[in-house]
Structures are given as C-alpha cells and as structure tokens.
Amino acid sequence: MTPVSSHSPHGQSPLRTVQVLGGGNAGSSVHVRSLASGLVARGVRVTVCAPVEADHLYDFSGVGAEHVHVPRSSDPGSVAALRAACMDADLVHAHGLHASFRAVLALSGRRMPLVVTWHDRAYAEGARAHLVRLLERRVVKAASVVLGTTSALVDRARRTGARDARLAAVSLPAAHSAPESEQDDAERRRPKVRAELGATGRPLLIAVGTLERHRGYDVLLDASRAWRRMDPLPLVVIAGEGPLRGELQSRIEAEGLPVRLIGRRDDARELIAAADLALLPSRWEARSVLAQEALHARVPLVATQVGGVPELVGDAAELVPYGDPEALATAVVRLLGDPERRELLRERGVRQAGTWPTEDETVAQVLSVYDELTQARPLI
Structure with missing residues (x-):
C-alpha cells in the first residue's frame, strides 16, 4: 500500500x-x-x-x-x-x-x-x-x-x-514479520520453554490475560476437572496477574487441578508458540491479542463465541459457548485426540491471519x- x-x-x-x-x-x-x-x-x-x-x-x-x-x-x-x-x-x-x-x-x-x-x-x-x-x-x-x-x-x-x-x-505489531532466524530460534527454544513450565511429555494448554472475573478462568478450572483422568495429563498454564489470584490458587490446590498460575509474563508470545492448544474462555473479548498470537504461531485455539472473537478468527478456531465448562472440556479433549483437526486449524489460522490488516x-x-x-x- x-x-x-x-x-x-x-x-x-x-x-x-x-x-x-x-x-x-x-x-x-x-x-x-x-x-x-x-x-x-x-x-x-x-x-x-x-x-x-x-x-x-x-x-x-x-x-x-x-x-x-x-x-x-x-x-x-x-x-x-x-x-x-x-x-x-x-x-x-x-x-x-x-x-x-x-x-x-x-x-x-x-x-x-x-x-x-x-x-x-x-x-x-x-x-x-x-x-x-x-x-x-x-x-x-x-x-x-x-x-x-x-x-x-x-x-x-x-x-x-x-x-x-x-x-x-x-x-498486531510484528507478530508475523519476525526474521526467519528469530522464528528458528523460537522453535529451538520450544522444548526449553515447555520444560520450564513442567510440560515435558504432556500436552501444554496456554491462557494469557489478567486474573479478573470476565476472563472466565473459573469456567476453565471447572473444565480442567474433565481431563484429570487423561494420560498423559494435560497441564494448563495461565499467564497473568490480578485480583482473583488468591481465589483461583486456592481452588487449584483444594481440588488438585492440573493448572499453574505463573503471573505476568513479558514472553507471552513465546509461551503461546510452545503450546499444544491456546485457550480463551472469556465472557467478552474484542480483538483478542491471544487469539491473534495463536493463529500466527499455528497453535490451535479453543475460544468462547463472544464479542469480536467469531469475526476475528472465522473458521480457524473451535468456538464454544461462554460459561459452559462441559463444552470447553469436550472441545479440548477432542482436539488433543485429533491431530488431523489440529493441523486443519493451523492451516486455517495462517489463512485467516492473512486477512487481518x-x-x-x-x-x-x-x-x-x-x-x-x-x-x-x-x-x-
């Protein structure tokens, strides 16, 4: 232009x-x-x-x-x-x-x-x-x-x-314009990032955002109960800080949930790129940065069908109703067990990201x- x-x-x-x-x-x-x-x-x-x-x-x-x-x-x-x-x-x-x-x-x-x-x-x-x-x-x-x-x-x-x-x-500034050397470096770092998070040999699910009520993390914790019986056990990592940290941490410990709160991070893009799935359980989102980062990084996304999310991602993500932990859990389990579907979403994600300004x-x-x-x- x-x-x-x-x-x-x-x-x-x-x-x-x-x-x-x-x-x-x-x-x-x-x-x-x-x-x-x-x-x-x-x-x-x-x-x-x-x-x-x-x-x-x-x-x-x-x-x-x-x-x-x-x-x-x-x-x-x-x-x-x-x-x-x-x-x-x-x-x-x-x-x-x-x-x-x-x-x-x-x-x-x-x-x-x-x-x-x-x-x-x-x-x-x-x-x-x-x-x-x-x-x-x-x-x-x-x-x-x-x-x-x-x-x-x-x-x-x-x-x-x-x-x-x-x-x-x-x-989304510079999300898709990094030099190939940087992209190669990110790929090399992927095993190290996963090991640092405790996700070696197990699926890694990433969510990023402030720990506030509208982010839907209470629903995510409810959903995480459904995959406690899976082997290997998926790990949910939530990067972000906020007023609900104490409440969420108490639930994780009391219920033995496979979830880690890692606080605010400056390397969110790297965390997302290292994940098997990205999760967006919010009550409302406009032009979600996490959704954009996930599609650019070819990471399959499971998100709530709210706000601007459907317009942003098109058919390049699994969309579920807000506040429905069963639907969220089912979508995650289905994707983890379906490598062909994950690859399809990766391809659609790259195509969808190409339509963004x-x-x-x-x-x-x-x-x-x-x-x-x-x-x-x-x-x-």
Whole structure:
C-alpha cells in the first residue's frame, strides 16, 4: 500500500497529534507505539500522553514521538497536565474509555477534533456499570469520530449516541514479520520453554490475560476437572496477574487441578508458540491479542463465541459457548485426540491471519481520518 503523507503540496504545516493513553491496557499501548512509529515516518508530529512507566515499557520516545507524563486518572492533576499537552495540537486521539473521558474534560471549551478508539469494552458491575454507561455516553457525544476495533464495538458506540462510528481493526505489531532466524530460534527454544513450565511429555494448554472475573478462568478450572483422568495429563498454564489470584490458587490446590498460575509474563508470545492448544474462555473479548498470537504461531485455539472473537478468527478456531465448562472440556479433549483437526486449524489460522490488516494499513486508515478532520490546517 502507498503510504499516506501528512505533508501538503500547498505548504501546510506538519500535522500535530496527541495520543492519550490511560496506561493500563497492554493492547492499546502496543497499538499506540505502532501508530506513533508509522505516523512519525509519514511526517506527523506525535505526542504521547501517558504515565511515565508506560514510556519505560513501550518506548514511545524510541520511535520518534514526544512523551509527556500524564498521571493516571486517579491523580487530580491528570486533566490539567493533559490540557497543557494539547495546547498546540491539531487533533487529539484517545484510546480507551478513561483516557477518552479525560481528553473530553481537557478539551472542554475548545474546538479541536477528538478521535476515540475503543479497543475493548469497559467491565463493571452494579452501580459502577451505570457510571461506565454515563462515561461512554459523554465520550461518544463529544468525539468527532469513534473507531471500534470490532463490529460489535462500533454498534455499541452507535447505540450509545456516537455521531460517527467506524470499524478500524488494529494490527498486531510484528507478530508475523519476525526474521526467519528469530522464528528458528523460537522453535529451538520450544522444548526449553515447555520444560520450564513442567510440560515435558504432556500436552501444554496456554491462557494469557489478567486474573479478573470476565476472563472466565473459573469456567476453565471447572473444565480442567474433565481431563484429570487423561494420560498423559494435560497441564494448563495461565499467564497473568490480578485480583482473583488468591481465589483461583486456592481452588487449584483444594481440588488438585492440573493448572499453574505463573503471573505476568513479558514472553507471552513465546509461551503461546510452545503450546499444544491456546485457550480463551472469556465472557467478552474484542480483538483478542491471544487469539491473534495463536493463529500466527499455528497453535490451535479453543475460544468462547463472544464479542469480536467469531469475526476475528472465522473458521480457524473451535468456538464454544461462554460459561459452559462441559463444552470447553469436550472441545479440548477432542482436539488433543485429533491431530488431523489440529493441523486443519493451523492451516486455517495462517489463512485467516492473512486477512487481518497490516501495521501500514492500520496507520494509513487512521491518518486518512485525521486528514479528513483537519483539512483546514494553517499554512506554514
């Protein structure tokens, strides 16, 4: 695809954008780094507003963006810091609900285009769920354009009152572009990774994600009872950290389940590539990173048929209803016993991944939205 340029043949000044992050979501942070890199390469001036620890983790400065420390939303100074950072911008692009709400507050009283990307749904229950709906309504009504990473999120934005909501499926940076030497190295490391996890000579099932209620790990533990009688005994490894760790660990120990919690890991891609199956038991997912990593790595996926998952994976995964441990267990046992089906899913996975947007296509689409909203920029 021919890159879209932010330079004007009529002497317009370079486009100045501010990317706003809440600092808590890895998927949106990785996307913003990729987006910043592509925009800078096209001559756009990019400022990333995020907590300083996010810049340490994702190195926005390293791809040519300016990083401005803006505290998390719980800090009373975050809106003032964001307002100052946006003073000379042509456009602000906020990622996620809380970052978007702060952007709305920071831009109050100013006529500046605001683009909002919904990477996922905000999860809340009880009274907090009502607050989330109010925040969503305030954000989408203030936004010039809402970009949803799945059709379900676009529909949700429209129902909430967005005047302009569009599908903008984001790419998974560098997942399929590693040099052959790196891919060969990952294949050589596979036995070592499996040995480190305790899965030598037994099936390895991998799940990755925060230990929160909506991830469905309680259902996964229920399902794991079904394969305790298998020989060799499959091992479930869950990489992630969160408030349910104590509850899940207590169940694993009390019920003698073949499950390991290994905490937050920076090598999730390597873990997935070493697995026999990847598991996604969530109550809701948008554009799941685990699902994308699994298909790129040719690892068969068993996932719940929720949110944006069916749209993302097509026929390249085994889909089961959410909250049905028997269906989840049956799908896992059937796949482990059917090498031909596993190979079919691997082939379909590679084909499906080929339909997803590249980083270049993602940047070009976003930049076309920016150009549409900023056509009256001043001349140099």
